Amino acid sequence: MSKIVTRFPPSPTGHLHIGGARTALFNWLFARHHGGKFILRIEDTDRLRSKQEYVDGIIEGMKWLGLDWDEGPFFQSQRMEIYQKHIEQLLAEGKAYYCYCTPEELEQKRKAAMAQGKKPRYDGTCRHKNLPPKEGAVVRFKSTLVGETALNDLIHGPIVFNNAELDDWIIQRSDGTPTYNFVVVVDDATMGITHVIRGDDHINNTPKQLQLYEALGYEPPQFAHVPMILGPDKTKLSKRHGAASILEYRDMGFLPQAMVNFLVRLGWSYGNQEIFSLEELIGKFDIKRIGKSAAVFNMEKLLWLNAHYIQETSNEKLAELLVPFLEKLYPQAPTDYVVKVAATLKTRAKTLKEMAEMADFYFREDITYDSKAAAKFLVPEVKSGLEEITQAIISMAELDEAELERTFREIQTKHQLNTRKFAQAIRVALTGRTVSPGLFEVMAVLGKNRVVKRLRKAVESIG
Numbered sequence: 001m002s003k004i005v006t007r008f009p010p011s012p013t014g015h016l017h018i019g020g021a022r023t024a025l026f027n028w029l030f031a032r033h034h035g036g037k038f039i040l041r042i043e044d045t046d047r048l049r050s051k052q053e054y055v056d057g058i059i060e061g062m063k064w065l066g067l068d069w070d071e072g073p074f075f076q077s078q079r080m081e082i083y084q085k086h087i088e089q090l091l092a093e094g095k096a097y098y099c100y101c102t103p104e105e106l107e108q109k110r111k112a113a114m115a116q117g118k119k120p121r122y123d124g125t126c127r128h129k130n131l132p133p134k135e136g137a138v139v140r141f142k143s144t145l146v147g148e149t150a151l152n153d154l155i156h157g158p159i160v161f162n163n164a165e166l167d168d169w170i171i172q173r174s175d176g177t178p179t180y181n182f183v184v185v186v187d188d189a190t191m192g193i194t195h196v197i198r199g200d201d202h203i204n205n206t207p208k209q210l211q212l213y214e215a216l217g218y219e220p221p222q223f224a225h226v227p228m229i230l231g232p233d234k235t236k237l238s239k240r241h242g243a244a245s246i247l248e249y250r251d252m253g254f255l256p257q258a259m260v261n262f263l264v265r266l267g268w269s270y271g272n273q274e275i276f277s278l279e280e281l282i283g284k285f286d287i288k289r290i291g292k293s294a295a296v297f298n299m300e301k302l303l304w305l306n307a308h309y310i311q312e313t314s315n316e317k318l319a320e321l322l323v324p325f326l327e328k329l330y331p332q333a334p335t336d337y338v339v340k341v342a343a344t345l346k347t348r349a350k351t352l353k354e355m356a357e358m359a360d361f362y363f364r365e366d367i368t369y370d371s372k373a374a375a376k377f378l379v380p381e382v383k384s385g386l387e388e389i390t391q392a393i394i395s396m397a398e399l400d401e402a403e404l405e406r407t408f409r410e411i412q413t414k415h416q417l418n419t420r421k422f423a424q425a426i427r428v429a430l431t432g433r434t435v436s437p438g439l440f441e442v443m444a445v446l447g448k449n450r451v452v453k454r455l456r457k458a459v460e461s462i463g
């Protein structure tokens with residue numbers, strides 16, 4: 001086989017969403033697996049709906065996921081001459097023609113067809129008229145309307161389309177702009193695309209595109225139509241099901257590795273394996289392992305994968321990723337000890353955002369107690385124990401976990417305190433709540449000054 005070339009051709013009429021990102025990933029993996037080429041092409045022929053902010057967002061999302069492209073981004077809006085040349089070729093060869101039918105006439109015919117219970121289809125009024133170009137005319141492709149067009153889809157297998165279902169569709173609108181089914185073929189052919197991996201909502205466009213390849217004298221690529229993604233309620237995944245844009249997931253504190261791992265499993269599988277490194281995916285990716293049935297989006301699984309990748313990340317890297325989330329919540333926070341903070345929270349948080357929220361007691365100088373926790377644990381019974389441990393800590397040069405634990409045990413025994421009650425009192429004093437990372441770990445990270453200050457405040461609160 002010649003060198004594999006794939007592409008991702010989003011229309012910048014919306015954000016890069018889960019489905020688009022999955023399509024991009026499959027194309028990227030397939031190209032990388034075969035040492036081929038991956039092209040990014042922005043399909044911006046719809047001038048009214050295309051927006052620069054979406055182009056920027058798509059590129060940002062691709063970069064965040066780590067899906068680098070070898071060529072592009074190409075913009076269809078800058079390739080109009082190439083499309084024009086192809087339209088002229090078809091016109092010259094009698095494979096396309098000018099049509100003067102007005103939208104009103106077409107609408108009437110459409111209504112008449114519907115009234116007779118027929119599928120509305122262009123009736124070929126201008127097909128044999130050999131009309132010259134005219135302001136406001138459209139160009140139609142002379143489809144083959146008899147026989148069949150066959151597609152051998154790499155996922156769905158052979159699909160046969162009855163050509164009688166087709167009509168002479170428009171390749172150039174009255175304003176001179178070419179249409180999607182036309183430009184996609186010209187681009188894929190002239191860019192040497194060997195494999196088109198895309199959503200199966202495009203299956204019905206494929207017979208039109210295949211006929212056009214033939215008319216233009218181009219070899220068609222291989223097609224792999226990927227089943228759609230459903231929400232947990234088994235309807236097509238959409239905004240109703242939560243965040244739609246990939247960048248929203250970044251902003252919710254998901255790691256790109258988790259996202260990639262999650263996306264690939266929406267349709268592709270390798271036995272029961274759930275966790276894949278990127279290298280492993282590149283090594284194992286194969287279109288044959290993409291399933292024929294729709295995939296279901298499962299948020300629990302994404303959170304589980306994210307928790308896994310958070311734990312796999314080094315403390316230094318995690319701290320770097322955490323800082324933007326901390327800055328949003330605690331603008332005054334000292335960032336010098338984020339590495340240590342991250343180390344204590346990495347097995348607890350499922351997202352970076354959650355981790356930043358859990359870290360509040362590290363970054364707020366004045367913590368507030370959970371009222372139930374304070375009422376239950378900051379009680380007279382533990383007061384003298386708290387006073388004594390405060391003194392002991394003041395005399396320590398620096399806080400060491402093992403030494404803290406020994407001191408805690410001694411004082412607890414001396415004051416005949418229940419371990420849990422004493423520990424929870426200290427925990428509430430330091431964090432404001434009853435659940436936190438290990439007590440001695442938290443103390444060592446907070447450091448002597450904060451610990452002493454908070455223990456004193458707790459003693460005072462007992463009165």
Ligand code: GLU
Pocket residue numbers: 009010011043184197198199202
């Ligand atoms: N711009 C089209 C889309 O976003 C591309 C379809 C294709 O892959 O051919 O759906």
